[in-house]
Amino acid sequence: MSLELKNVSMRVNGQMHIYDTNLTLENGTMNILLGRTLSGKTTLMRIMAGLDVPTTGQIFWDGKDVTRMRVQDRKIAMVYQQFINYPAMSVYDNIASPLRLMNKNREEIDVAVRKTATLLHLTNELNKKPLELSGGQQQRCALARALVKGSGLVLLDEPLANLDYKLREELREEIPKIFESSGAIFVYATTEPEEALLLDGNVATLWEGKITQFGPSSEVYHYPNSATTARVFSNPSMNFFSMRKSGEYIYFGDKQKALASNSLLKLQDGEYLAGFRPNYLEIEKYTDSAIKIPVHLNVTEITGSETYLHLSHNGDYWIGLVNGVHEMDFNSDIDVYLDTRYIFIFSQDGVLVEPAFSSIDSFKEGSNGADKA
Amino acid sequence: MAQIKLENLAHSYISKPTSKSDYALQKMNLTFEDGAAYALLGPSGCGKTTLLNIISGILIPSEGKIYFGDKDVTSLDALGRNIAQVFQFPVVYDTMSVRKNLAFPLQNRGADPQYIKKRVEIIAKSIGMEDMLDTKASGLSADAKQKISLGRGMVREDVNAILLDEPLTVIDPHVKWQLRTQLKALHEEFSHTMIFVTHDQTEALTFADKVVVMDDGIVVQVGSPQELFERPTHTFVGYFIGSPGMNFFDVDIIEDIISMGDVKLKLHSIFPDLKGRVELGIRPEFITLSKDSGDIKIEIIRIEDIGYHKIVRAIHDNIKINIVVPEDVKIDNNMKFASFDRDHIFIYQDGWLVEPKEAKR
Numbered sequence: 001m002s003l004e005l006k007n008v009s010m011r012v013n014g015q016m017h018i019y020d021t022n023l024t025l026e027n028g029t030m031n032i033l034l035g036r037t038l039s040g041k042t043t044l045m046r047i048m049a050g051l052d053v054p055t056t057g058q059i060f061w062d063g064k065d066v067t068r069m070r071v072q073d074r075k076i077a078m079v080y081q082q083f084i085n086y087p088a089m090s091v092y093d094n095i096a097s098p099l100r101l102m103n104k105n106r107e108e109i110d111v112a113v114r115k116t117a118t119l120l121h122l123t124n125e126l127n128k129k130p131l132e133l134s135g136g137q138q139q140r141c142a143l144a145r146a147l148v149k150g151s152g153l154v155l156l157d158e159p160l161a162n163l164d165y166k167l168r169e170e171l172r173e174e175i176p177k178i179f180e181s182s183g184a185i186f187v188y189a190t191t192e193p194e195e196a197l198l199l200d201g202n203v204a205t206l207w208e209g210k211i212t213q214f215g216p217s218s219e220v221y222h223y224p225n226s227a228t229t230a231r232v233f234s235n236p237s238m239n240f241f242s243m244r245k246s247g248e249y250i251y252f253g254d255k256q257k258a259l260a261s262n263s264l265l266k267l268q269d270g271e272y273l274a275g276f277r278p279n280y281l282e283i284e285k286y287t288d289s290a291i292k293i294p295v296h297l298n299v300t301e302i303t304g305s306e307t308y309l310h311l312s313h314n315g316d317y318w319i320g321l322v323n324g325v326h327e328m329d330f331n332s333d334i335d336v337y338l339d340t341r342y343i344f345i346f347s348q349d350g351v352l353v354e355p356a357f358s359s360i361d362s363f364k365e366g367s368n369g370a371d372k373a
Numbered sequence: 374m375a376q377i378k379l380e381n382l383a384h385s386y387i388s389k390p391t392s393k394s395d396y397a398l399q400k401m402n403l404t405f406e407d408g409a410a411y412a413l414l415g416p417s418g419c420g421k422t423t424l425l426n427i428i429s430g431i432l433i434p435s436e437g438k439i440y441f442g443d444k445d446v447t448s449l450d451a452l453g454r455n456i457a458q459v460f461q462f463p464v465v466y467d468t469m470s471v472r473k474n475l476a477f478p479l480q481n482r483g484a485d486p487q488y489i490k491k492r493v494e495i496i497a498k499s500i501g502m503e504d505m506l507d508t509k510a511s512g513l514s515a516d517a518k519q520k521i522s523l524g525r526g527m528v529r530e531d532v533n534a535i536l537l538d539e540p541l542t543v544i545d546p547h548v549k550w551q552l553r554t555q556l557k558a559l560h561e562e563f564s565h566t567m568i569f570v571t572h573d574q575t576e577a578l579t580f581a582d583k584v585v586v587m588d589d590g591i592v593v594q595v596g597s598p599q600e601l602f603e604r605p606t607h608t609f610v611g612y613f614i615g616s617p618g619m620n621f622f623d624v625d626i627i628e629d630i631i632s633m634g635d636v637k638l639k640l641h642s643i644f645p646d647l648k649g650r651v652e653l654g655i656r657p658e659f660i661t662l663s664k665d666s667g668d669i670k671i672e673i674i675r676i677e678d679i680g681y682h683k684i685v686r687a688i689h690d691n692i693k694i695n696i697v698v699p700e701d702v703k704i705d706n707n708m709k710f711a712s713f714d715r716d717h718i719f720i721y722q723d724g725w726l727v728e729p730k731e732a733k734r
Contacts, residue, residue: 013497020387036545037545059394131690135417138407164416164417164572164612165572165573165574165575165616166416166612166618167416169616169617176675186463193680194679194680197677197678197679197680198677198684200677200678218678221680236550277681279680279681280681297556298554298558299554299555299558299561301554301557301579302578302579302582302597302598302599303578303579303598303602304578304599304601304602304603304614304615305599305602305603305615306599307659307720308579310550310554318552321681325598325599330561362700
């Protein structure tokens with residue numbers, strides 16, 4: 001089985017919501033749509049589900065054109081951000097409801113309901129009403145209803161967004177197991193890069209109605225094809241600065257200069273956009289290839305084990321995430337350090353020129369299997 | 374401005390409570406220092422909103438007293454307590470300009486027009502809306518409207534406290550950063566007493582000087598973010614703060630020897646005899662993995678690479694263990710042993726931290 005979107009686009013009231021999109025999702029894969037609010041995740045899912053017909057293009061399910069097939073006639077299931085259950089029915093009847101609509105017999109239904117309830121840890125809640133359950137259990141019930149009918153395509157639209165973060169953590173850990181036992185194509189929309197990495201499948205990064213990249217999540221994370229993809233796939237967002245390479249040096253910011261090393265050394269002379277993720281900024285010089293950058297510290301935030309630095313650098317807004325607890329004066333000028341190993345180089349219009357050296361290292365390690373359980 | 378003190382405070386929504394479970398808030402004594410930023414943190418249903426409503430005067434506690442400074446305000450309403458409130462959803466007058474919205478609390482109290490003008494401009498600048506003062510509120514995004522609500526909460530200098538009930542819920546994740554830091558900068562600038570209710574640990578830890586962690590109507594710990602992380606005084610805090618939370622194992626302890634199933638571990642310090650449920654707690658950051666030796670045998674189930682560190686999911690004796698490994702440490706499935714950093718082992722009795730009798734080192 002596969003789901004193929006061919007030249008799909010969506011225009012609503014003259015506004016482009018989805019630009020020309022080609023995407024193939026293979027049988028038994030976990031696919032994450034990663035993007036900010038209003039980037040087109042839900043629109044794309046509604047098209048996949050058949051809830052909306054695209055303005056142009058076709059959708060193929062197993063090679064068969066289903067573009068205009070009604071949602072009821074497709075074998076899909078969808079779970080939303082809000083917990084949607086039938087409040088008057090027991091959890092058992094909620095899970096059983098899609099099977100009853102399919103006219104399955106009582107025994108078949110019972111077997112399927114109990115099996116799904118076990119998978120989602122709802123066995124002890126089957127006789128309760130949804131509103132007697134915690135938020136996490138209510139969303140488990142909605143998930144169970146989506147999974148019970150054995151759909152080939154399961155669409156999850158930010159299913160954990162309305163849960164307390166501890167429940168989110170718990171369900172997030174379980175979703176890969178649920179996915180593996182279903183054998184279906186999963187499509188999972190989220191705004192959180194960490195979720196995309198944890199679920200460990202393919203990721204499609206979305207920006208303003210366009211898929212900017214599609215591939216295995218660790219590959220997209222380590223080799224973002226553009227500054228836009230890198231920005232989407234980094235939380236807090238990737239930091240950027242303009243720089244000029246000339247001979248052995250790079251020039252950036254307000255008359256700042258540093259010796260080029262690592263990926264910078266490979267560059268031809270010229271103007272570039274450099275990017276790095278917040279966790280690589282340090283407040284001390286730990287390595288020889290770290291460059292010193294004077295910045296203005298606006299505010300710090302302490303999380304208990306880490307410190308966020310909110311910085312301004314030559315008109316750019318940066319965030320640094322530093323290990324440990326550091327008390328620092330707000331509104332002061334400080335020096336921060338950045339190892340050039342972690343710098344991605346993009347062209348001025350945002351196309352990847354050189355990945356960070358750290359990416360090349362971790363990817364080598366990942367591809368020989370040492371990194372995967 | 375004033376210190377806020379809760380004295381033997383408890384609350385039940387039932388008129389004649391008989392058992393502990395009838396109480397939404399168990400009896401507590403708590404002081405909020407003047408000028409500090411507090412977060413009330415806990416899962417849904419833990420009682421944090423009940424507590425905030427009691428402080429704001431929306432709810433009168435069924436037991437105990439509440440003082441602002443020396444004054445007993447237990448039966449005063451919100452107006453009489455002179456506080457500002459910011460809610461989960463923006464409360465903005467759509468037909469008014471941003472300026473008028475911000476000026477509203479001052480105008481209501483008949484402040485001097487010159488002062489209002491100056492004050493509104495200061496606030497507008499700190500919420501980054503100084504260029505939009507004459508824009509009508511109606512067309513603005515939810516983010517912008519919530520900024521106005523925050524600004525209006527800050528505009529009066531003479532309030533006793535500013536109470537915020539999950540004020541960042543409606544804000545887009547990428548804007549949350551900005552608003553949170555603005556809030557922090559506003560606190561730094563004006564040093565109002567602030568109490569911020571949230572179920573989000575990042576929000577609570579990054580915003581507050583002191584976090585009040587609640588579970589099931591009980592205040593389980595009050596501490597700085599660092600204290601909550603480094604020294605949780607209750608298992609709930611260990612579990613709730615940190616992602617993943619602390620690992621717990623049921624153990625027996627005799628002096629400095631811990632028995633965990635068949636495994637024995639020697640500690641740095643000697644513990645008293647403990648009854649009830651005894652647990653060992655250790656954060657995922659303080660466990661290391663090895664191929665050939667260690668404190669306990671484990672089996673790695675899954676390695677999750679989340680970029681700047683890895684989360685290793687493993688089991689020992691059918692118990693799940695999470696281990697956090699820095700990005701540059703190599704991990705493979707042949708690692709069958711885990712070791713616990715002795716300085717970061719904590720012992721809990723029926724949920725509460727136990728102090729050792731003496732340190733041996």
